[in-house]
Amino acid sequence: MIHYPAIVVIAPLVGALTAGILSFVEERYAYPAALIATGISCAAAVRDLIYVAGHGPIAYHMGGWAPPMGIEYRIDTLNAMVLVLITAIAFLNLAASRPNIKQEMPDRRPSFYAMYLLFVVGLTGVASTGDLFNLYVLIEITSLSSYTMIALGDRDRGPISALNYVFVGVIGASFYLLGVGYIYIKTGTLNMAEFATMIPTLQDSTTILTAFILCLVGVFIKMALFPLHVWLPNAYSYAPVGFARIVAPLMTKVMVYVMVRLMITVFGLDYIFIKLHIADTLVWLGTIAILAGGVMALAQTNLKKMLAYIIVCEIGYMVGGAWLGNNLGLTGAVLHILNDGLMTFALFLAVGNMVYKLDRVQIKDLKGLFAKMPWTMTGFVLAAFSIVGVPPTCGFFSKWYLILGAFKAGAWHFAAALIMSSLICAVLFFKVFEVCFFESPDTHVGHGSDTHGRHTTVAIQEAPAISLAVLGIAGISLIVVGMYSKTIVVRLIWPLLRS
Amino acid sequence: MNTFFLCISLGLCFLMFVSFYRCLMGPTILDRLIGVNAIGSKTVVLLLLIGFLYERVDMFVDIALAYGFLNFVAVIAASRYFHKRKGLYEGSFKGETKEVS
Amino acid sequence: MAQSAPNSCASVQSEERKKKFSFVSFFLTFILMFLTWVVLSGNFSTLLISLGVISSLLVAWFFHDLLFPNVTSRYPGLFFGFIAYIPWLMWQIVKANFNLMFLIFHPRMNELIDPHITVFQTHLTSDLSITILANSITLTPGTITVTATADGLFSVHAIDRRSADALPGTMLAKVAGIYGEKQ
Amino acid sequence: MKLLSLIVVCLTGGLLLYGTADLPDWGDPNTPASLHLSKYYIENAIRDTEVPNLVTAVLADYRSIDTMLETAVVFCAGLACFMLLRDFTPKKDHYYRHVPSGVILHVKNPDRQIIAGNEFEDMDKEWLPPDTIIKTVCRMLIPFIQIYALYVVAHGDFSPGGGFQGGVILGSSFILLAISYNLKYLLKRVSEKFLGILSAAGVLVYMGIGLAAMVLGGNFLDYEKYAPIFGEHHIRALGMLGVEIGVGMSVTAVMVIIYINIVSEGKHDEGL
Amino acid sequence: MYWSINLVILVFVIVCALAAIYVKDLLATAVLFGAYSFMMCLLWAIMGAVDVAFTEASVGAGVSTVFFVAAVFRTSRRTKD
Amino acid sequence: MNFFVVICLCIGFLFFLGGTVGIIRMPDFYTRLHPAGKLDTLGLFAMVSGLAAYNLHHFSLSTLLLSVKMMLIVFFVLHSIPTATQAIVDAGMRAGLSPFTRKKTSQLQGTGEE
Amino acid sequence: MEFIQSIKPVLAVLIPLAVIPVLVSSGGRPNxxxxWTFIAxxxxxxxxxxxxPAVLxxxxxxxxxxxxxxGADIALSVDALGMLFALVASSLYIIxxxxxIGYMRGLNEHSQTRFVAFFALAISATIGAAFSANLITLYLFYEILSLATYPLVTHHQDETSKVSGRRYLTFILGTSIGLVLPAMIWCYHATGTLEFSAAGIFTGQLSTPSxxxxxxxxxxxxxxxxxxxxHTWLPAAMVAPTPVSALLHAVAxxxxxxxxxxxxxTGIFGVELLSSLGLGGLVAFIASVTILTSSAIALSQDEFKRRLAYSTIGQLSYIVLGAALLSPKGMTGGILHITMHAFGKITLFFCAGAIYVATGKKYLSQMVGIGYRMxxxxxxxxxxxxxxxxxPPTGGFISxxxxxxxxxxxxxxxxxxxxxxxxxxNAAYFMPIFYKAFFCTPAEAMFERKFDEAPVMCVVPLVITALISFIFFFVPQPFLKLSTLAVTGFTGG
Amino acid sequence: MTELFMLIAAKYNYCLYVILMMIGLYAMIAKNNLMKKLVGMNIFQTAIILFYVSIGFKHNATIPIIKGDHGHGGHGAAIHAADYMNPLPHVLMLTAIVVSVATLGVAMALCVKVYQRYQTLEEDELRMRLSEKIKS
Incomplete structure (x- = not known):
């Protein structure tokens, strides 16, 4: 009996509750408890991945009831991968963010850890469940904890943006729930796998079509696809650092995972691409999202907000890629879930370090940062390269598959948008680098060309070592994942798509 | 007998509609509160009647009972609002206040 | 958190602590709770009865002082007095209601009613008696208690002069009789 | 904005109505929804679990992980309200009431906040003497509400109700206490710490039952595995009872936490 | 058999919802929302969903309304729409 | 037996009807509370006792307990409705609503708070 | 023609890369x-x-x-062309x-550690590009090189270098992401591979227009x-310190x-395909336009390094032209010109730098009579x-x-x-410099000290490269052999 | 026309839930007051619950609690699925109600927090305050 699928979800929950109790009893032990819980969860996720890659999917029956009756947690290579991503980021971020959390919310730290772990519970659950309704509950855990955390961020804007997020998020989750209802009324089941076996007989039903659209719209709202993205930038940029670092890389990506799961496992590719004719529309939506996200990112003066718009742009990549209608595009989208999670994580780690030292991250405040925080900036540059899609980093490889898919599908607009967005991202980050590299932190007057050699030496003020170490790990993993992307694709993604 | 219960239920529904007029139109919130309170007491009966219609009244009694309690809580809460908000200084500080610095 | 609570609060707490744990009140509450449980449950399996005992104990342990704050030996008398009071009250209520029905369905209602507020002082001291009186007033002909303070000052809204004049009257006498207090 | 939202709303409504056209008739007993999964539940739940209330059987056994996560959501909400609103900053002004005479002292100097003696009572600007009638009636009703709530928790198997409903009723009995007396009185009886621990402990009880099943060799939340300890008879019903108690604990605590934090803006001084 | 009550209550529910949204006072909204919960509870009782009705009774009548009143108590009653 | 039940229900319904009409017809807030507080209580009392009696149709311990349970509702409601009424009227008083009077110069003897 | 599995190319790439941490950590002790730089x-x-030898x-x-x-791996493979380029790059790296050292210390530049670190990174990327076995690896190293040179180009961190750096990245990254990447994916999409092969990878998937x-x-x-x-990034990038201009903008x-x-x-399209489609002429035409225009522009430049930059643009197009001729001799010439131009141009850049270090002069009009002094x-x-x-007698003649x-x-x-x-x-824009340096009356301040060369560390390298250029005329052997070998590989002959 | 009418008559529950839901959605999008939006949100959620509960309804069936004669150990007469309402939607909706209450609590806490900071709950006024803050 393999209990790892359950442990992945339960360990953080135990941790959350323990931290919750400890926050009232003995605050000191809340952090170690949280760290241990995420650590266990991460180990279990890795174990899952290894097992799944070797032996095929695991089906874990909660409560001992076989699937249609009970709830099944089903781990295949796709969600094992996503689980490892989630738990690893959760663990690393918890390690890295302790100084930030100490700085930002000194009086409610233990509760923060509890809430953080609840968020992790939600994400891991979303990634591993095989039941449509269970997914809804898990999405709600995730959302609820993220509303809270976002509200705890910026004093002025945090609660308002969180409240907006609440409204939008509730609409999204409710649409999803409604879609599940339509599915249920037509099939009488809530199990993903069982529904997939029923779909061929229900292809002409308008109810199923409506269900599909509702689920999709719900997930789109949660993942902030372009016209539905309005909640995201404020929410992510005003969140506290310790949380922004996990919500930005994971939340939208996990929702993309849900979309992919709905596509490949629940409704089935046959139904989606052969029966429905909405793929083109969605690729166009993805294209528009990419361009709009990029352009709006260009207009930002706040670094965090800029990154938030880049996330909007990246969502366009994945949605468009998944809907290209061929294996390559889908591969690219799935690979990009992993890669984008990693690179956004690295970016927000770096930004968190900046916030730790600078407090404000308007782009104009970053003057001379290369001299002040060389290591943080190195990590930032690496992550930025990955976003732009510079080869040895992993961002390039998923973009590679996406563009290939676009070529194969003949979606030239999407390919063009991908390349455009690379350029836009290059410009964006270049703008930041210039400020960090050229302008000295003290003086506002630019140096004349003949004053070189007399640069004021700026004392290095780096973020805490643990944050830097995690940033280093994230940076290295960007390259390592990039280098092994064929292994990932061939061993983990293709078996899934082939079946 | 069931038909009779059904008729009574529909009658109660009608009465609720009429009470709801007060909820809707009540010039003050307290009038609305009266309306809601009246609806609440009718609801308790209606729940029992539905129980009889289903011939499972043992199951519906619990709901009616809970209803009786909780309607009370809501009304008390709403009226306490006025105790505190409008009469902020009327009843709260009896006698004079001494300043101690 | 602990610092924000000033010491005067502690003084109140010490007062609380001084109040001795009253076993009688605990026991009475327990019995009452358990009886309620049996009525509610209607099931006599071992598991549920034992759960009922546990629940009753819990409630009694935490909240016995709510139901019986200070136990006196007059409780049985009180109880029977109250029982005897109820039929009378019922009759009053029915009377009141028919009276009111008459008012309501009267086409010239607005001319019949003459609402106003009267105030009267009683010498009731216990909370319970004041409450009983106030609720009885509310339920009986044409009057609603507006406020009743702990010193026994009642102000009553009456719908017409007749019902206002009837106050405090026999009801106060009866309630005071139950509790053996002055009127 | 209004027009735009109207358009959005109409579009959504149109979509939903479009999907409605294909739905089976309302109340038709021969829909797929009634014939597939629920048929199994209705016909076999009593055999599998020995619990007559099918909703409870499905909720706490077949789909128990759902319910556990739902309890986690509740816990999350309580924690959220605590984190968002709880205000630990000490008050600047203090009001004290001399109980026998009713004189109010207003102390502006935060350092001189300690007034010794039993007759002084710490109070707030919005203090109101508790209404005698409400107080007395609530005082008498609350124990009954509580025993009723506990009854609901315990009888989830046989009648409607269960942990959540019972928990909410129990919670609202505490809320009623806070309304009829005042918030401080409630907090004197059940401290914030107790509530916080209770809210987490409820879920922990639920999960402990699940984890213990895992330790005993079954899947998570597989109550069947307790048979060697508690005997075969009603084992699943027992498991469900334990789970319901956990849910009830958590929900009670969370409802009270949400209420006290919202009503006092996290200052825990004076409520409604 | 039950469709008549069901329909009546459904219409009632919709009227309640509209009223709760259009009334120009937040406390009144809270109170009307309480009424809305009552109706919902009844509706579910009629449709045979006793557990849901119970939950709605305890939540809608007991807790939600109190929360609303509490929130209005700490914020304001004023609303423009 | 059924006859008794029908009578009870009809009386209860009549009271409810009266209460409702009263709520609608009465001129001001304070007077409206009279029907709401009294007639509803009695209506509920009558109807629930009627139903409790109907429930004793098949007499057994469980149905008896059930009927007692129903009367428990009545017991609680008898406590809670007057209290709620009182709370509402008190609230109205504190909120400063002036009561409807037939004669404008009516002797208002107090405003609830001295 | 065998394929030898060996880790040597990887090591050649990795060594400069691996030395970077060491460089950074020993930043406090310049010597x-x-x-370490030398060792690497x-x-x-x-x-x-x-x-x-194996390649030969x-x-x-x-x-x-x-x-x-x-079909697209990160793979390294050494053939004659790559070997030639790698030889040039790695030898010139040492020099x-x-x-x-002489230049930076002579001018007391800031952030020297950063400078050497990125220098090493750049050279690693260059060698990697030289050894790339397929287009994607080439693209990878190409991009690394672009990014690694940015901090070098903008080393002074002032307003001018900011503007130039911006232009540099815009052109280099913009074109590589905007044009090369889609083109590469197009190839991959059409053929399923990006491996360089003598016959080209296309087997009739392309119409003439596409x-x-x-x-x-x-x-x-x-x-x-x-x-x-x-080309405009190149003159702009001349704001960089001279060693950067020298190595990176003359060589790497x-x-x-x-x-x-x-x-x-040669490796993607293949000589045969190109000649059958007649596309060689097109490239040759573009290259020749560049040659003529840039040479003409170079004539009018007064800043020494800018003149050299425009000269570079022209010379680069010689190489492209040679390759586009698609005839064995022409291609040999083009490939050989990589080497010859590298050694020649680096000498010139070294000279410009040495003059700047010694006198602080950047403009040709200021250098009247400088031959007496240096x-x-x-x-x-x-x-x-x-x-x-x-x-003759220099290597440039041969190519x-x-x-x-x-x-x-x-x-x-x-x-x-x-x-x-x-x-x-070319002659027209170089000879006047020489003429002014030796045969014109020097400006007044020039005679204060008669003999004032730049630091030894500056002078020695340029002497070495000049000598090598000279020697190549007589011993062009290894490079000539390599380039003919490369060309036979391409033409399949 | 008659057909359409029959269709609606057979499914009026589903149609009315759509109306209810649209009321909630409209309130969430168009209303200016945060508390009103919350009410809209709750109406929206209850509409979905209504939909689900409608799924579970069966004509001529009783509530999903097995009757006493089947009760404990139920080896009496066989249980027919058509005699009982569908319990599954009820289960799901219990969970959904709990979730909606939790969301309501959190959203209210947020409203209170917003009010603490800006002394208003109107969205347009909030926006005004925010832009003032940015200017100053």
Whole structure:
């Protein structure tokens, strides 16, 4: 009996509750408890991945009831991968963010850890469940904890943006729930796998079509696809650092995972691409999202907000890629879930370090940062390269598959948008680098060309070592994942798509 | 007998509609509160009647009972609002206040 | 958190602590709770009865002082007095209601009613008696208690002069009789 | 904005109505929804679990992980309200009431906040003497509400109700206490710490039952595995009872936490 | 058999919802929302969903309304729409 | 037996009807509370006792307990409705609503708070 | 023709990379740091040289590192062309390292550690590009090189370098992402592989128009080659310190550009396909336009390094032209010109830097009579200039000779004319400098100290490179052999 | 026309839930007051619950609690699925109600927090305050 699928979800929950109790009893032990819980969860996720890659999917029956009756947690290579991503980021971020959390919310730290772990519970659950309704509950855990955390961020804007997020998020989750209802009324089941076996007989039903659209719209709202993205930038940029670092890389990506799961496992590719004719529309939506996200990112003066718009742009990549209608595009989208999670994580780690030292991250405040925080900036540059899609980093490889898919599908607009967005991202980050590299932190007057050699030496003020170490790990993993992307694709993604 | 219960239920529904007029139109919130309170007491009966219609009244009694309690809580809460908000200084500080610095 | 609570609060707490744990009140509450449980449950399996005992104990342990704050030996008398009071009250209520029905369905209602507020002082001291009186007033002909303070000052809204004049009257006498207090 | 939202709303409504056209008739007993999964539940739940209330059987056994996560959501909400609103900053002004005479002292100097003696009572600007009638009636009703709530928790198997409903009723009995007396009185009886621990402990009880099943060799939340300890008879019903108690604990605590934090803006001084 | 009550209550529910949204006072909204919960509870009782009705009774009548009143108590009653 | 039940229900319904009409017809807030507080209580009392009696149709311990349970509702409601009424009227008083009077110069003897 | 599995190419790439942490950590002690630079340079040069015999035997050495997609791995493989380029780059790295010590210390520049670290990174990327076995690996190293040189170009961190850096990145990254990446994916999409092969990877998947578009995307996409409309980054990048200009903009960066173009022309399209479609002429035409225009512009430049930059643009196009001639001789000439131009141009840059270090002068009009003050430097300058112009007895003559032969072989008289005209122009913009330096009356302040050369560390490297340029005229052997070998590989003959 | 009418008559529950839901959605989008939006949100959620509960309804069936004669150990007469309402939607909706209450609590806490900071709950006024803050 393999209990790892359950442990992945339960360990953080135990941790959350323990931290919750400890926050009232003995605050000191809340952090170690949280760290241990995420650590266990991460180990279990890795174990899952290894097992799944070797032996095929695991089906874990909660409560001992076989699937249609009970709830099944089903781990295949796709969600094992996503689980490892989630738990690893959760663990690393918890390690890295302790100084930030100490700085930002000194009086409610233990509760923060509890809430953080609840968020992790939600994400891991979303990634591993095989039941449509269970997914809804898990999405709600995730959302609820993220509303809270976002509200705890910026004093002025945090609660308002969180409240907006609440409204939008509730609409999204409710649409999803409604879609599940339509599915249920037509099939009488809530199990993903069982529904997939029923779909061929229900292809002409308008109810199923409506269900599909509702689920999709719900997930789109949660993942902030372009016209539905309005909640995201404020929410992510005003969140506290310790949380922004996990919500930005994971939340939208996990929702993309849900979309992919709905596509490949629940409704089935046959139904989606052969029966429905909405793929083109969605690729166009993805294209528009990419361009709009990029352009709006260009207009930002706040670094965090800029990154938030880049996330909007990246969502366009994945949605468009998944809907290209061929294996390559889908591969690219799935690979990009992993890669984008990693690179956004690295970016927000770096930004968190900046916030730790600078407090404000308007782009104009970053003057001379290369001299002040060389290591943080190195990590930032690496992550930025990955976003732009510079080869040895992993961002390039998923973009590679996406563009290939676009070529194969003949979606030239999407390919063009991908390349455009690379350029836009290059410009964006270049703008930041210039400020960090050229302008000295003290003086506002630019140096004349003949004053070189007399640069004021700026004392290095780096973020805490643990944050830097995690940033280093994230940076290295960007390259390592990039280098092994064929292994990932061939061993983990293709078996899934082939079946 | 069931038909009779059904008729009574529909009658109660009608009465609720009429009470709801007060909820809707009540010039003050307290009038609305009266309306809601009246609806609440009718609801308790209606729940029992539905129980009889289903011939499972043992199951519906619990709901009616809970209803009786909780309607009370809501009304008390709403009226306490006025105790505190409008009469902020009327009843709260009896006698004079001494300043101690 | 602990610092924000000033010491005067502690003084109140010490007062609380001084109040001795009253076993009688605990026991009475327990019995009452358990009886309620049996009525509610209607099931006599071992598991549920034992759960009922546990629940009753819990409630009694935490909240016995709510139901019986200070136990006196007059409780049985009180109880029977109250029982005897109820039929009378019922009759009053029915009377009141028919009276009111008459008012309501009267086409010239607005001319019949003459609402106003009267105030009267009683010498009731216990909370319970004041409450009983106030609720009885509310339920009986044409009057609603507006406020009743702990010193026994009642102000009553009456719908017409007749019902206002009837106050405090026999009801106060009866309630005071139950509790053996002055009127 | 209004027009735009109207358009959005109409579009959504149109979509939903479009999907409605294909739905089976309302109340038709021969829909797929009634014939597939629920048929199994209705016909076999009593055999599998020995619990007559099918909703409870499905909720706490077949789909128990759902319910556990739902309890986690509740816990999350309580924690959220605590984190968002709880205000630990000490008050600047203090009001004290001399109980026998009713004189109010207003102390502006935060350092001189300690007034010794039993007759002084710490109070707030919005203090109101508790209404005698409400107080007395609530005082008498609350124990009954509580025993009723506990009854609901315990009888989830046989009648409607269960942990959540019972928990909410129990919670609202505490809320009623806070309304009829005042918030401080409630907090004197059940401290914030107790509530916080209770809210987490409820879920922990639920999960402990699940984890213990895992330790005993079954899947998570597989109550069947307790048979060697508690005997075969009603084992699943027992498991469900334990789970319901956990849910009830958590929900009670969370409802009270949400209420006290919202009503006092996290200052825990004076409520409604 | 039950469709008549069901329909009546459904219409009632919709009227309640509209009223709760259009009334120009937040406390009144809270109170009307309480009424809305009552109706919902009844509706579910009629449709045979006793557990849901119970939950709605305890939540809608007991807790939600109190929360609303509490929130209005700490914020304001004023609303423009 | 059924006859008794029908009578009870009809009386209860009549009271409810009266209460409702009263709520609608009465001129001001304070007077409206009279029907709401009294007639509803009695209506509920009558109807629930009627139903409790109907429930004793098949007499057994469980149905008896059930009927007692129903009367428990009545017991609680008898406590809670007057209290709620009182709370509402008190609230109205504190909120400063002036009561409807037939004669404008009516002797208002107090405003609830001295 | 065998394929030898070996880790040597990887090591050659990795050594400069691996030394970076050491460099950074020893930033406080400059001497240790420079020692490490030398060690790395010499080691990687030795590794490259050790592979020469095997390559000369016609073998290929390589290793597949990371599979990233089917048919597109990160793989290194050494053939004659790559070996030639790697030899040039790694040998000149040592010399430039020596020079930069003199230059940077002479000017007391800031952030020297950063400078050497990125220098090492750049050279690693260059060697990697030289050894790339397929287009995707080439692209990878190409991009790393672009990014690694940005901090070098903008080393002064002032307003001017900011503007130039912006232009530099815009052109280099913009074209590579906007043109090369889609072109590459197009290729992969059409053929399923990106492996360089002598016959090209296309087997009839391309129509003539699409092949033209694809080719143009590559030619303009590799903007480092400085083909005319996308050349403007090169003069702008001259704000960099001179060693950077020298190594990177005479050797590494620009040569990676032309190298990539040659790779694409020969390894992706294949000579046969190109000649059958007649696309060689198109590229040759573009190249010759660039040659003439840039030479003309160079004439009017007063800043020394800018003149050299425009000269570079022209010379790079010689190489492209040679490859585009598609005749064996012409291609040999083009490839050989990589080497010859590298040694010649680096000498010139070294000279410019040495003059700047010694006198602080940047403009040619200020350098009247400088030959009296810095005779060694200016002599070396003469040799370098001769090599660029293509006069015997310097190495430049040989490559130009082959180019001319190539035009004759391909019967392309127009190109011959272009070559001759541009040689004249070259002479026209170099000789006046020399003339002014030695034969004009020096400006008044020049005579304060009679003999004032730059620091030894500056002078020695430029003497060495000048000498090598000179020697190449007599012993062009290893490079000539390598280039003919490369060309036979391409033409399959 | 008759057909359409019959269709609606057979499914009026489903149609009315759509109306209810649209009321909630409209309130959430168009209303200016945060508390009103919350009410809209709750109406929206209850509409969905209504939909689900409608799924579970069966004509001529009783509530999903097995009757006493089947009760404990139920080896009496066989249980027919058509006699009982569908319990599954009820289960799901219990969970959904709990979730909606939790969301309501959190949203209210947020409203209170917003009010603490800006002394208003109107969205347009909030926006005004925010832009003032940015200017100053």
């Amino acid at each position: 240790v740091r420079e020692a 340079g010499i080691l990687s040069f030795a590794l490259v040289v050790s592979m020469v 035997d016609g073998n290929r050495i390589g290793l597949t590192l990371f599979p990233i997609a089917p 430039t390292a020596m020079y930069s 092949a033209t578009v694809l080719l143009l995307m590559f030619v303009f996409g590799f903007a480092k080659a400085g083909i005319m409309p996308v 960066v620009v040569k990676v550009g032309v190298f990539s173009i040659i790779r694409v022309l 005779p060694v430097t200016m002599t070396a300058f003469l040799i370098g200039a001769m090599s660029i112009i293509g006069l 130009k000779w082959y180019l001319v032969l190539g035009t004759l072989e391909g019967d392309q008289a127009v190109m011959l004319f272009v070559l001759l005209t541009s040689s004249l122009l």
